[in-house]
Amino acid sequence: MSLSQVFAIGVEGLFYPFQNHTDIAYAVIMDIRLPRAIIGALVGGALAVSGTAFQGLFKNPLVSSGILGVSSGAGFGAALGILLFHRVSATYPLALFFGMFAVFLSYMIGRIYQKTPAIMLVLGGVIVSSVFSALISLVKYVADPYEQLPAIVFWLMGSLAGAQLEDLSIAGPPIILGALGLYLVRFRINVLSMGDKEAHTLGAHMGLTKALVIVCATLATAGAVSVSGVIGWVGLIIPHIGRMVVGNDNRILIPVSFSMGASFLLLIDIASRVLTGSEIPIGILTALFGAPFFVYLLKKTKGRGW
């Protein structure tokens, strides 16, 4: 199938979406490949942009989008969904809910000190993550080892294989809302990265900004994780790759991270489909491909401002 045919089908789908299409090629492109590509791009962008925001917020370049427990929480929600309802579709809302619930718990732990210092939030995230990891193990332990357990394990590895157009309605709104929110406060993330005290003296509404960044990054990550499972690495490394290319200013870095994360996950997803006969879970490939690429960039840009 040539590129021009794909293009023609795309145009057809765009202008006559409600006609009855019987063409197999049309079905493959519009119902399988395109939704998967869109979801993949959104997921990659969401993970990368929230990783960037969290690294700025906690002024710690080793922090990733899962730092406040969203991944473990979502993982538990999905595992619970598989255990209780035996259906993958039940996992989305539960993953979304528990992902956000985990971050809420971390935030409340961080609030034990009145001013919510960054270090307490990180600690809260560590505590909550470990609790949800234990709960995931518990669910795995009681799950049916022939059907449910493999489903849970595969979900936790992360995959876009099941991505359908309907998933967009679950994952799309939180991801777009979260990413848009982070885009709007991107200058404030610079200020937050100065640390609590300097951010306070530099100006205006630090508590509000912090809460807003956490809410937006969590929405985006939870939306992503709920459809794709746990995909590591993107939320940690893409922000750094972004910094190497465009510098540290979050005014530029935030949009660049989103687009880089989206492109990276699209490429990895294609690789995961074509490399071997059966599909490799994408969470495995992100690290296997990302790590050497990162080392290459480190070597190439050493000492230049990053």
Added chain:
Amino acid sequence: MALINVKNISFSYGARIIFSQISFCVEPGQVYCLLGPNGCGKTTLLDCVLGFLTPDEGQILIRGKDSALCRSGWLSKSMSYVPQNHEGTFPYTVFDMVLMGRAAHIPFFSSPSPDDKDISWEAIEQVGLTEMAMRPYTLLSGGERQLVLIARALAQQAPVIIMDEPTAHLDFKHEFIVLETIMNLVRTRGLALVISTHFPNQAYYFESHQIPTTVAMLHKGRFIHSGPPDQVLTKDGIRTLYGIDSTIVSFDNNGAPLKHVIPVKTLDSEGERP
């Protein structure tokens, strides 16, 4: 109206009293030097003034408004802050660092406007870093970094700058460059300055440039002396504060007398050393 009016504030961490019943005023164009040994509570006192910590008792008026009740935007437009040193996690460029000084003036969901950028450039020029503006902040020397933080404070356009030991980690030359820059800013812009320092001679330096200077000695949680350098930085004052025998010399610096504290000997018997 005083820019800062601190009335009888006290602060303690749990049962440990850091200071109690502290009062002072800072007027426009004035330099207020806070002296005291390490751990005496200078930083805590400044944190209270900045609104970062809340005193247990007493009241702080910032440009006439009760600091506990003002919005943080008001505080940031009234006071800027230069920390002792800033550990940069991310290597922002000098310009990006200075631009953050505009945060309080920018609507919440917006990014800096061209005006904000102009103001930042001007601030960078004032501290003489124009040529380094696009270099990563983290690659500068300690003294240059301190100048960047001062430029950031200038971009904030607040009438008071609060500095916490701004020259603590600097070499001989850069300490003086920073001091000279600060002195020029106070003189040309009429800023008020609250500065905590370990160097009594800095107060004499400001005084010798005809800047109204007040020195306060924070010792065991109280101001033991405060007033013009002449009256506070005496042999007795230095002895009580630091437990050091000293002599005060004065020499003619092109017509302007410049005084200097010269430490001579530590005193053991007093038990005053921390």
